[in-house]
Amino acid sequence: MAKNKQQKAKASKKKTWDLSPAPESTSHVQLKKKYELYIDGKWVKPTSGKYFPSINPGNEEKIADVAHADAKDVDKAVKAARKAYDNVWSKMSGKERGKYLFRIARMIQERAREFAVIESMDGGKPIRESRDVDVPLAANHFFYYAGWADKLEFAFPNRKVEALGVAGQIIPWNFPLLMAAWKIAPALATGNTIVIKPAETTSLTALKLAELIHEAGVPPGVVNVVTGFGDTGAEIVNHPDVNKVAFTGSTNVGKLIQNAIAGTKKKSTLELGGKSANIIFEDAPIDQAVEGIVNGIFFNQGHVCCAGSRLFVQEGVADQVIKKLKNRLDHLYIGDPLDKNTDVGAINSKEQLDTIRKYIEIGKNEGNDIYESSCNMPSKGYFCKPTLVLNVAQSSKLVQEEIFGPVLTVQTFRTVDEVIQKANNTPYGLAAGVWTDKGSKIFNLTGKLRAGVIWANTYNRFDPVSPFGGYKESGFGREGGLHGLEAYVKLA
Ligand code: NAP
Ligand code: MG
Numbered sequence: 001m002a003k004n005k006q007q008k009a010k011a012s013k014k015k016t017w018d019l020s021p022a023p024e025s026t027s028h029v030q031l032k033k034k035y036e037l038y039i040d041g042k043w044v045k046p047t048s049g050k051y052f053p054s055i056n057p058g059n060e061e062k063i064a065d066v067a068h069a070d071a072k073d074v075d076k077a078v079k080a081a082r083k084a085y086d087n088v089w090s091k092m093s094g095k096e097r098g099k100y101l102f103r104i105a106r107m108i109q110e111r112a113r114e115f116a117v118i119e120s121m122d123g124g125k126p127i128r129e130s131r132d133v134d135v136p137l138a139a140n141h142f143f144y145y146a147g148w149a150d151k152l153e154f155a156f157p158n159r160k161v162e163a164l165g166v167a168g169q170i171i172p173w174n175f176p177l178l179m180a181a182w183k184i185a186p187a188l189a190t191g192n193t194i195v196i197k198p199a200e201t202t203s204l205t206a207l208k209l210a211e212l213i214h215e216a217g218v219p220p221g222v223v224n225v226v227t228g229f230g231d232t233g234a235e236i237v238n239h240p241d242v243n244k245v246a247f248t249g250s251t252n253v254g255k256l257i258q259n260a261i262a263g264t265k266k267k268s269t270l271e272l273g274g275k276s277a278n279i280i281f282e283d284a285p286i287d288q289a290v291e292g293i294v295n296g297i298f299f300n301q302g303h304v305c306c307a308g309s310r311l312f313v314q315e316g317v318a319d320q321v322i323k324k325l326k327n328r329l330d331h332l333y334i335g336d337p338l339d340k341n342t343d344v345g346a347i348n349s350k351e352q353l354d355t356i357r358k359y360i361e362i363g364k365n366e367g368n369d370i371y372e373s374s375c376n377m378p379s380k381g382y383f384c385k386p387t388l389v390l391n392v393a394q395s396s397k398l399v400q401e402e403i404f405g406p407v408l409t410v411q412t413f414r415t416v417d418e419v420i421q422k423a424n425n426t427p428y429g430l431a432a433g434v435w436t437d438k439g440s441k442i443f444n445l446t447g448k449l450r451a452g453v454i455w456a457n458t459y460n461r462f463d464p465v466s467p468f469g470g471y472k473e474s475g476f477g478r479e480g481g482l483h484g485l486e487a488y489v490k491l492a
Contacts, residue, residue, distance in 0.1 A: 019333070022340040024127045029117050034065045035203065037073055037227065038210035040080035041220025047072040052229065054204055057124040057346040058337045058381045066203045069226035074195065074235040077224040081166040081193040082241055084221030089193050090163055098149030101188060103216045105142035108135065108181075111212065115205055119177055120337040122204040124346030124382070127338050129300055130177075137462055138181035141480075144464035145185035148485055152190065155485055160492040163191030164267060165243035167488065168236040170257075171206075172249040173199035173348050174303040174404075180206045182479045183246050184223060190488040192244070193222050195236055199249075200229035201349045234260070242266060244488065248305075251402075251427075251473045269477025269487045271305070271469060273402040274430030276451065277423035278308030278459060279413075282316040284435035288457065290324045293408070296433060296459035298332060298344055298386045302356075302406040305474075306431035308459055310399060311410045312419050318412045322390065325410075329373040329386045336378065344375075344406060347382040356384050356405030359398055363407075368392045400426055416441070420448045429471030433459045452478075 034051065036043040051065040069077075089097070108115065112135045119130040152161045167187045171179040176198055187194050198206035210225040226232060233253075237245050237260050247257050248271040261268055278296050280289045296308030313321045337345035347353040363370055369390040377383055386406040389398050399409050413419040423432060432451040434442050442456045452470045455461060462468070467483035469475060477487050 019341045021336070023336060024117055024120075024131075024338045024340060026117055026121070026338070029114050031064055031118065031204070035067060035207045035227065037067045037069050037077070038207070038214070038223075038225040039073070039077045040083075040224065041214065044073075044076075046070065052200065054122055054201065055349070056121050057201075057348055058121070060381055063121060064204065066207070066227045069197075069228040069232050069235075071231070071235045074226055074232065074239060077195045077226050078166055078168075078236075078239045078241050080221035080224055081195050084219055085163075085165055085193040088219045089188075089222050090191050092191075094150035094152060094189075094191075097188060097191065098146045100216060100218050101142050101146030101149060101185060104213060104218075105139045105146060107212050107216055108139040108142065112136070112139070115177055115208060117338065118208060119205050120345065123173060123176055123202045124337050124348050125300055125303065126342040126345040127340055128342065129345075133462075134175060134178045137464070138177045141178075141181040141185045141464045145189040145485075149189040152485070152489070155482055156489070156491055161190075162490040162492065164488060164490060165192060166241060167192045167194050167244045167246060168239065168242040169194060169196040169246045170233045170236060170249065171196065171198055173202040174300075174305065176202035177205040177209065179248050180209055182248075182484075184209075186479070186484045187246070187488050188222070190485055192488050195224045195226060195242070197226050197228065197233050197236055203227040237261060244268065246487070247271070251475075254475060267487075269469075269479065270475035271477070271479060272473060272475035273428060274305045274307070274470065274474050275310060275400070275402050275426045275428045276306050276308050276431040276433070277310045277312055277449070278433040279312045279419055279423060279435065279445070280314060280317065280321055281434075281436040281438075281441060282314045283437040284317070285437070285457070286317060286320060286324065289435040290321060290328055292433065292435060292457070292459045293325060294328055294332070297408050298329070298406050301344055301347055301384065302404060303348060304460065306453060306460065307404075308431075308433050309403065309408060310423070310426075311408055312413050312423060313410065314419075315412050315414055322388075322410065325388065326371055329371070329388065330375060332373055332375050332386055334373070334375050334377060334383055334385070344386060347384050347405065350382055352404065353382040353384060356403055356407060359401070359403045359405070359407060360387060363389045363392070363396070363398050366392075366396055366398075368396065368398070394422055394425060402428070416444065420445065424448075424450050427473040430474035431455070
């Protein structure tokens, strides 16, 4: 009898929540079968003649072949950037540079749908995210820095402002277009030229951006895009004629880069990993907080450097929050990244999926209480069920290490001091979230949490005006806002 009831409840839940597929059209998307390197305003073949496939993690199919740049190609790109810096870009007025940036921003807006679809195809994130977050924010970054280009003397009053020269920029796979915008816009606004490398698994939107920059009439050599993996990034870092290294990626690679440039005159900013705390107090608006927790870690498969991957719930509301969270997890839509209903898309690569699974296995072996969403799973593609790790110890690997997947550890706390101490007890310090009815509690915590960004009663909100960056092993330097300009200039 009880079993019958359960089956009925399951059937009715399915009925309420089953939505018809609503895939975004791909008919307007223009993709080449093969992408070359964008150097000195031209598409050039890689010296090695080698290409690698870019895969759609939502269906495991190849989208295009992408050129693999080696040391010779990187050298060509740096030389082109140096020539463009010396002859054109450093001599151009800020007002003129700004015009190019405004043009790029407007063209991204015009092609927003195409960029969003390619981002979701190549990287696996739900179209809702790429359409509503990544692409509009990328355009906004160009608009914002376009506005600064002719006002640098107001950004740094009474100082002489000079560009650094050639910037080598290396970006990760979780926000391919947005990270390219974060890097390119302030560098160009301040008069630098660029050699940029996207991540192996997500080169396509950076290459589309190169097409757009070309159409915008940006002079040859000002922006060069070299794709690749393995040594390609290291060749940029080690090139003697690069003046600034801007890196976003893992803490391990960040450390390698710091070692590589030690003792040189190269300037650097490193935006690295995170293990951010999302803290829910008893007086928080619980339903909003639960939605904020889900948004903070699950909507982007946990592929967010500042994901709220450690949940701290005050004891009095822990049972309530966990119950609501489990219910919400069971009703998430996981599947085709191009479907407008999808909440949780594909994991970016098979490699990353294996890493996440390894952590879940460690969690099980540690004896933690693991709760996996009961949502339907697609039969093809790299997908991972949203997962909660309950009753987990502060010392667990799952609490201490960045998993970069839809896995949320859940711990409880009693007092403010206790949660501050636990939240700060990781090697990272990128972001945090606080949910409470009391402004005084928020201000108390913001002063004591060692995190670069703290959100109050919301999570994962970004604005080009607001600087972003970390403490401790989350890196140094800030991107965004006025601070983001400073990273690309010499001040006298
Ligand atoms: P990753 O493995 O460190 O790779 C990042 C980039 O560095 C890729 O383009 C990579 O190329 C390149 N690279 C690899 N080895 C290199 C070397 N020795 N020298 C120079 N470049 C090298 O990171 P990921 O897995 O792509 O991205 C995820 C990480 O990024 C997470 O830790 C996340 O927290 C972090 N992240 C931080 C922020 C932030 O603002 N703090 C923002 C987004 C992401 P290949 O891919 O071709 O190997
Ligand atoms: Mg891909």
